[in-house]
Amino acid sequence: MITTLLGHPVVRLVAHRIAMGLVLLFAASLLIFVGTQILPGDVAQSILGQSATPQSLANLRAELGLNEPAVTRYISWLVGAMHGDLGTALTNGQDIAEAMGRRLGNTLFLASCAAIIAVPMALILGLVSVRYHRRWPDKVISGVTLASVSVPEFLLGYIVMFIMAVRLHAFPSVSTVYDSMSLLERLNAIALPVIVLVMVVLGHMMRMTRAAILNVMQSAYIETAELKGLRPFRIIWRHALPNAIAPVVNVVMLNLAYLVVGVVVVEVVFVYPGMGQYLVDHVAKRDVPVVQACGLVFAAVYIGLNMIADVVSILANPRLRHPK
Amino acid sequence: MSDIKNPVLEIRNLKIEATSYPPGESPRDITIVEGVSLTLAKGKVMGLIGESGAGKSTIGLSSMAYGRGGVRITGGEVLVNGIDILKGGAAGLRKLRGKTVTYVSQSAAASFNPARKLMDQVIETSLALGVPRSEAEARAVALFEKLGLPSPKTIGNRYPHQVSGGQLQRAMTAMALCPQPELVVFDEPTTALDVTTQIEVLAAIKEAIRDTGVAALYITHDLAVVAQVSDEIMVLRHGAMVELGTAEQIIHAPREDYSRDLVSVRQVNHAQKPAEGEAVLKINDISARYSGLKFDVLKQVTLELAAGQTLAVVGESGSGKSTLARVITGLLPPNGGSIEFGGRTLSPSLKGRSKEDLRELQMIYQMADTAMNPRQTVGAIIGRPLEFYFGLKGAAKRKRVQELLDEIEMGAGFADRYPAELSGGQKQRVCIARALAAKPKLIICDEVTSALDPLVADGILKLLLNLQKEEGVAYLFITHDLATVKAIADKIAVMYRGEVVRDGGRDTVLSPPFDDYTDLLLSSVPEMRLGWLEEVIAHRKMDAGGE
Numbered sequence: 021m022i023t024t025l026l027g028h029p030v031v032r033l034v035a036h037r038i039a040m041g042l043v044l045l046f047a048a049s050l051l052i053f054v055g056t057q058i059l060p061g062d063v064a065q066s067i068l069g070q071s072a073t074p075q076s077l078a079n080l081r082a083e084l085g086l087n088e089p090a091v092t093r094y095i096s097w098l099v100g101a102m103h104g105d106l107g108t109a110l111t112n113g114q115d116i117a118e119a120m121g122r123r124l125g126n127t128l129f130l131a132s133c134a135a136i137i138a139v140p141m142a143l144i145l146g147l148v149s150v151r152y153h154r155r156w157p158d159k160v161i162s163g164v165t166l167a168s169v170s171v172p173e174f175l176l177g178y179i180v181m182f183i184m185a186v187r188l189h190a191f192p193s194v195s196t197v198y199d200s201m202s203l204l205e206r207l208n209a210i211a212l213p214v215i216v217l218v219m220v221v222l223g224h225m226m227r228m229t230r231a232a233i234l235n236v237m238q239s240a241y242i243e244t245a246e247l248k249g250l251r252p253f254r255i256i257w258r259h260a261l262p263n264a265i266a267p268v269v270n271v272v273m274l275n276l277a278y279l280v281v282g283v284v285v286v287e288v289v290f291v292y293p294g295m296g297q298y299l300v301d302h303v304a305k306r307d308v309p310v311v312q313a314c315g316l317v318f319a320a321v322y323i324g325l326n327m328i329a330d331v332v333s334i335l336a337n338p339r340l341r342h343p344k
Numbered sequence: 345m346s347d348i349k350n351p352v353l354e355i356r357n358l359k360i361e362a363t364s365y366p367p368g369e370s371p372r373d374i375t376i377v378e379g380v381s382l383t384l385a386k387g388k389v390m391g392l393i394g395e396s397g398a399g400k401s402t403i404g405l406s407s408m409a410y411g412r413g414g415v416r417i418t419g420g421e422v423l424v425n426g427i428d429i430l431k432g433g434a435a436g437l438r439k440l441r442g443k444t445v446t447y448v449s450q451s452a453a454a455s456f457n458p459a460r461k462l463m464d465q466v467i468e469t470s471l472a473l474g475v476p477r478s479e480a481e482a483r484a485v486a487l488f489e490k491l492g493l494p495s496p497k498t499i500g501n502r503y504p505h506q507v508s509g510g511q512l513q514r515a516m517t518a519m520a521l522c523p524q525p526e527l528v529v530f531d532e533p534t535t536a537l538d539v540t541t542q543i544e545v546l547a548a549i550k551e552a553i554r555d556t557g558v559a560a561l562y563i564t565h566d567l568a569v570v571a572q573v574s575d576e577i578m579v580l581r582h583g584a585m586v587e588l589g590t591a592e593q594i595i596h597a598p599r600e601d602y603s604r605d606l607v608s609v610r611q612v613n614h615a616q617k618p619a620e621g622e623a624v625l626k627i628n629d630i631s632a633r634y635s636g637l638k639f640d641v642l643k644q645v646t647l648e649l650a651a652g653q654t655l656a657v658v659g660e661s662g663s664g665k666s667t668l669a670r671v672i673t674g675l676l677p678p679n680g681g682s683i684e685f686g687g688r689t690l691s692p693s694l695k696g697r698s699k700e701d702l703r704e705l706q707m708i709y710q711m712a713d714t715a716m717n718p719r720q721t722v723g724a725i726i727g728r729p730l731e732f733y734f735g736l737k738g739a740a741k742r743k744r745v746q747e748l749l750d751e752i753e754m755g756a757g758f759a760d761r762y763p764a765e766l767s768g769g770q771k772q773r774v775c776i777a778r779a780l781a782a783k784p785k786l787i788i789c790d791e792v793t794s795a796l797d798p799l800v801a802d803g804i805l806k807l808l809l810n811l812q813k814e815e816g817v818a819y820l821f822i823t824h825d826l827a828t829v830k831a832i833a834d835k836i837a838v839m840y841r842g843e844v845v846r847d848g849g850r851d852t853v854l855s856p857p858f859d860d861y862t863d864l865l866l867s868s869v870p871e872m873r874l875g876w877l878e879e880v881i882a883h884r885k886m887d888a889g890g891e
Binding site for chain 2: 239240241243244245246247248249250251258259262263336338339342344
C-alpha cells in the first residue's frame with residue numbers, strides 16, 4: 021500500500037516541489053546573509069555612536085562575534101535559526117524570536133482578516149464578471165477594481181482614514197493593538213488597514229480569476245455544457261472553474277504572500293505593530309540580526325505559499341491525479 | 345416532403361448570418377445559410393453532406409437555436425415538435441437543449457470536461473430533468489453496454505483522459521441518448537477516428553439510433569459514411585441546398601452535377617512506375633523511442649525509395665508513421681540503424697547534417713495554417729529558402745518566386761497576400777512551393793491532404809503528381825487514408841504498432857492474399873453503397889465466431 025502510494029506520480033511531484041521549496045529557502049538564507057554583510061557601515065560604530073573609543077569598538081566587535089570569518093557566522097546563524105534561535109537584537113538585547121513572534125502574530129492576524137474577505141470576494145466578483153462578460157456588471161467591477169489597484173496604497177490609506185475615521189468616525193485612525201484587547205476590540209482597531217489591503221489585492225485576484233475562467237470558456241466542453249441547456253452560473257461553476265483552479269490559486273497565493281510580506285507601508289500608515297514596522301525600525305537602527313531574521317521569515321512565508329500553490333495546481337490536474 | 349405528420353424537426357426557409365472582419369476593411373454581415381428547408385420524422389435519419397463552409401454544422405446547430413461565435417439565425421422558422429424554438433426565449437431553450445435535442449460533436453476528446461468523471465457528465469441533463477440518480481446511472485450503464493464500451497458498469501468512474509478516442513466518441517453518443525431525446529445531431533462523429541475504429545463506432549451509432557427510435561441529423565463530408573446510416577441525404581454547398589433525396593437515389597442516381605462530383609470523387613489515378621533510378625532513401629533497421637518511454641515506437645524499420653517515386657506509409661494513429669518522418673528529418677535521433685540519403689549516410693541528429701542535407705530533404709505538413717508565419721507574405725514565405733540555400737536576392741528572387749507560384753497554378757498577385765487571405769487548398773499549395781524552392785530530392789508529405797475537402801485534396805494530389813513528373817522529386821507520403829494511397833503511391837508500406845507489416849509495389853500490396861492487419865485496414869474503408877456496413881460487420885462476426 022505504502023509503496024504503491026509512493027510510486028504514484030502525484031506523490032513524487034509533490035515531494036519534488038517540497039524539496040525544491042527547501043532548497044530555495046536555503047538559497048534565500050544565503051542571499052540574505054550575504055546581502056546584510058555587504059551593507060556599508062559598522063554595527064559596533066552605530067551602536068556606540070561617533071564618540072566611542074577604538075578600544076571599546078574592538079571589545080564590542082569581539083563580543084558580537086564580528087571578528088569570526090563570515091562562513092562560521094553564517095553556519096552558526098543558520099543552525100540557530102533551524103532550532104528557533106534567531107539571536108538577540110543588537111540595539112536592545114531582546115530575544116528576536118520572542119519579539120518577532122508577537123509581531124508576526126499581529127501581521128498574520130491582519131493578513132488573515134484581509135484574506136478572509138478578499139479571496140471569496142475576488143472569486144465571486146470574477147465569476148459574476150464572466151457571467152455578464154462585456155455587459156455592465158463586468159464593466160463596473162473591472163473599472164472599480166482597476167481604480168483601487170492603481171491608487172498607491174499609502175494614498176489609499178489616507179483617503180480611507182479621512183473618510184472613515186475623520187469624517188464618519190466609524191473606526192479609529194490608528195490601529196495600535198495591545199495584548200489586553202479582546203478580539204472584537206482588535207477587529208475594530210484593524211478595520212481600516214483591512215479595508216485598504218482588501219482594496220489593494222482584490223483587483224489583481226479578481227482580474228486574474230476572470231481571465232483564467234474566460235480562457236476556459238473558449239473550450240469545446242463549455243459548448244457541450246451550453247448545448248446541454250445548463251444555466252450560465254452552473255456552466256461557470258461546475259464546468260469552467262474546476263479547470264481554472266491552477267492559475268487562480270497561483271494568483272491568490274501571490275497576493276496572500278503580499279499581505280504578509282508587502283504590507284510595510286500600510287502598517288506604517290496605520291501605526292500597526294506588525295512585522296513591517298518592526299523591520300523598518302531595525303533597518304534604520306542597522307540592527308543586522310533582526311533584519312536577517314525578518315528576511316528569513318518573509319522568505320519562508322513567500323516560498324511556503326508559492327509551494328502550496330504548486331501543490332494545489334498538481335492536485336487539481338485530473339491527468340496527474342488519475343494516471344491512465 | 346412536408347406531408348409527414350407530426351415531424352420531430354421542421355426547418356422552414358432558414359437564413360443564418362454572421363459578421364465577418366476582413367483584415368483592413370470594416371466589418372460586414374455575410375450570409376452563411378439561406379433558403380434551407382427540411383422535415384424529419386420520428387425515427388428517421390437525415391444526412392447533411394457537403395464541403396467545409398457548406399453550412400452543414402451551422403444548420404445542425406440551428407435545430408438547437410445555437411450559433412457558434414457571432415453566427416445568428418436571422419430568418420425562417422425552426423420547429424421542434426411543432427413549436428418554433430426561435431421564439432421560446434432563454435428559458436425555452438434551456439428546456440430544449442440537452443433534453444429534447446442533443447448533440448454529438450466531432451471531437452469528443454475536446455467536448456468532455458477533463459476535470460469531471462464520464463458518468464457525472466453523461467447523466468447531468470437527466471438529473472436536471474428530475475430523474476433520480478440511480479435510475480439515470482442505470483440508463484447510462486445500459487447505453488454504455490449497447491454502444492459496446494468495455495466494462496460498462498465501471499467505465500463511468502473514469503476521467504476522459506483515461507479512455508481512448510473511439511471510446512470517448514461512444515461515451516458522447518451515450519451522453520446524447522441518456523436524457524431520451526427526440527432528436528440527436530451527430531456532427532462528424534467518426535471523422536477524427538481511425539478507419540478501423542470508425543467502422544465500429546459507426547455500427548454502434550446506427551444500432552443505437554435504430555433501437556431507441558430517435559430521429560437524427562447526421563453531418564459529415566464523407567458520402568460513403570453517410571450512405572450507411574441515412575434514410576435521406578441533403579447535399580449542401582455554399583449554404584444552400586443542392587439536392588435532397590433518399591440515400592439510394594443520391595448514391596446511385598444523383599441529379600445535380602455537384603452531387604455527381606461528390607459521388608465520383610477520387611478519380612485521381614496514375615500507373616505504378618517501375619523503380620528505375622537508384623535509391624534516394626534507404627532506411628536500414630531503424631529503431632527509435634521517445635525519452636521517458638520504456639518501449640520502441642519504431643521497431644527495426646527497413647524501407648527503400650527510388651528517385652522520382654512515391655512511397656506511401658500507411659497506418660492508424662500510434663502506428664509510428666509520423667515518428668518515422670521525425671527520424672528521417674533528424675528531429676528524433678534513432679537508437680539503432682542507419683539512414684542513407686542520396687548515396688551518403690545521414691548523421692542521426694539534425695546538428696550533424698550539412699546545409700546540403702537539409703536542402704535536399706524537405707517537408708510538407710498536415711496543417712498548412714500553422715506551418716506558415718501569418719505575418720509574412722506568400723512571397724516572403726517562398727522566398728526564404730531561395731535566399732537561404734541559393735543566396736537569391738531582389739529581382740532574381742522575385743522572378744523565381746513567380747515561377748514557383750506558376751508551378752503550383754497560382755497566378756500573379758498572390759506573392760503579396762498573407763496566409764489568412766488564402767483558402768485551405770491554396771495554403772497547402774504555398775507550402776508545396778516552399779518545399780520545391782529548395783530543389784529537394786525528397787519531400788516528406790505528412791498527412792498533407794487530411795485537413796482538406798475531398799475535391800480540394802484531389803487537386804493537391806494531381807499537383808503533386810505533375811510536379812513529380814517535371815522535377816523528378818521523390819515523395820515519402822504519410823497518410824491514414826487508403827484512397828489517397830491508391831491514388832498516388834508507387835510503393836506502399838503498411839505500419840502497425842511501430843513495425844512495417846507489409847511493403848512492396850502498390851499493386852502487390854493492395855492485392856490478395858493479405859495479412860490480417862492489411863485485410864482489416866482495407867475492408868474498413870467505407871464503400872459508397874448501401875448495406876456495406878452491415879455486410880462488413882456480419883462478415884467480421886462470422887470470422888470471430890469461426891475461431
